[in-house]
Amino acid sequence: MFVNRVKELQLLNDEYKEESFRFSVLYGRRRVGKTTLLKEYIQNKESIYFLVTLESENIVLKRFQDIIANYLNDDFLKELKIDSFEQIFKYISQKTFEKKLIIIIDEFQYLTKINSSIPSIFQYIIDELLKQKNIHLILCGSIISMMYEQTLSYNSPLYGRRTSAIKLEAIKFEYIKEFFSKKSEIELIELYSILYGVPKYLEMFKDTKDIYKSIEKNILDKNSFLYDEPRFILQNEVNEPITYFTILETIARGEHKLGNIAGRLNKNVQNITSFISKLMELDIIYKDVPITEINPQKSKKGLYFIKDNFFRFWFSYCLPYKSQLEMDNTKFVLTKIQESFTNHISKTYEDICIEYTLKNEELLKCGRWWNKNEEIDMVGVGEDFLIVGECKYTNKKVGIDILNSLKEKSKQIELKLPIKKFMLFSKSGYTDELIKISLEDRSIKLVENIL
Structure with missing residues (x-):
């Protein structure tokens, strides 16, 4: 296709x-x-x-x-x-x-x-x-x-x-619907958070009705096409796959600071920088810095994330449970996936919301922002203004408390530019109170659909 x-x-x-x-x-x-x-x-x-x-x-x-x-x-x-x-x-x-x-x-x-x-x-x-x-x-x-x-x-x-x-890069989320014309936006977000924009993977899930059954059949089954796909890719690209695997599993478990990643490997930072650089060259991981940093390349606030959603899924749920999967205990791993799947999707949802904002607003750049005390899911920087946003992938409607919290956190952004717009993204919609306020205040935008 x-x-x-x-x-x-x-x-x-x-x-x-x-x-x-x-x-x-x-x-x-x-x-x-x-x-x-x-x-x-x-x-x-x-x-x-x-x-x-x-x-x-x-x-x-x-x-x-x-x-x-x-x-x-x-x-x-x-x-x-x-x-x-x-x-x-x-x-x-x-x-x-x-x-x-x-x-x-x-x-x-x-x-x-x-x-x-x-x-x-x-x-x-x-x-x-x-x-x-x-x-x-x-x-x-x-x-x-x-x-x-x-x-x-x-x-x-x-x-x-x-x-x-x-x-040739993976296909962006906005085009995934062309693979799955009958699926809802939420279903597309779930699929993208697992398969990224890799056409071959997406085609394998084309007829799926139950996402967990498709995961079990196409990824967790030790005879399936995707069971060892990241291992195969890395072994073709690098000479010491064990170190790369350990780095990726460490990041997938939630360690994003370079020093902490090195500590988990019992190595000095200098001993893993070449491995990190290689993974970045391969577009498997990326370094994220607060979007307001003046010189991102020299920023000491850098955090490392897995860019490829399939790698992130595999290193979160497949590699750590290889023993169970080799014994065909896929039900155990499926339970682990179901327990934290919403958290896994949330990161992807933020990425998609940032892409949406870049496409639909006149911005110079857009990304995450954080300092020692707070973090904001999305900050867009225009020539003389800011746009700030929160992305909530939960089963609860977003209310005025989220808006008020966003306004308070925004006061800590070091770029002293006026905030033109507060954007809120929600999987489950918004409370009537927040909808009413947004209708009265043009600086508040509630995003209903991101496709």
Whole structure:
């Protein structure tokens, strides 16, 4: 199912329209929808798609040769003895293509596992064989660190040769409804808090009616597709998965200060900074600072959170209870999930409310705010004003007490800008008293729907 990806598809189509050789790099985590995007792009276009697998180089070369020969309807090429990618691309370069030919090499990073010289080989292919051809070469991969190192980093032989690069991210919450047109907003928030915006995961829950049964079937069952997914992703990206696992489990349990995380690992802060940096590079965690900080990069108030909701769910409920899951005791783990699921969703709900506010208000930035004594779920900073908000994912209607509390906490914000608006978000609606006050005071906004 193709959902959103409007900007990415437009970028690829703009490359296609150029009357010259184009070279694109497309990368992103597994299951995020790279191949689906490429399939949409090549519709009604001349294209060759090749998926690299971890086999011996001669087998990979032969498969690529056969695909090219079939596309060209060239029996001579099919029988030709080929022993390098240079030979295949030299053969291609001797052809003329009136319409731009798209050549996609998917899971490109596996080629360098097979042959470490591949980046240099493709440098030669691009510089000497393809640069005058009407071809759009796309190298695509799912191991983020390897793709960056091999194609985009300064040390790569391919550095500076790309004409475009796309790091494909998870789909934003506002587009999740396109997967589940019949589900309520609350159901969509629940699904997003578990599956993030990863299309493959979302499709697996498409027909779900009972979210807990779907969790049991698709995540907790040791034979299920998602049972060990984070482990598989990390083991492909990092060399010491145990340390990364421990860091992520510690954050999932509620430790967000760098010093406390290091303490849980019995390490000095200096000994885990490289691991933290790597997890941030992979978009699995992020550093959050109060939105009003003047210099966020140097702020000492930074807290670390798991960005990927599926990783956060898995490290909260799957890894800690692996022993029970291995013994097929999924009911025990389901009970643990049900006991704290609302708290798990609350963090996601705040993220969604911040996204909503950024989209619908004229702000420079928006995020969380805190000091030693108080915290506010959402503060938006405009050119000469502030917007402050609270997000309540509970079964209780939000009343005037929440509004009054927000007003009091807002007095501690160090940016001395006037507060233009007080925004309240609620899963369960608002009391009649608060609704009446909001109708009389335009500075109070009660958000009914965030989609």
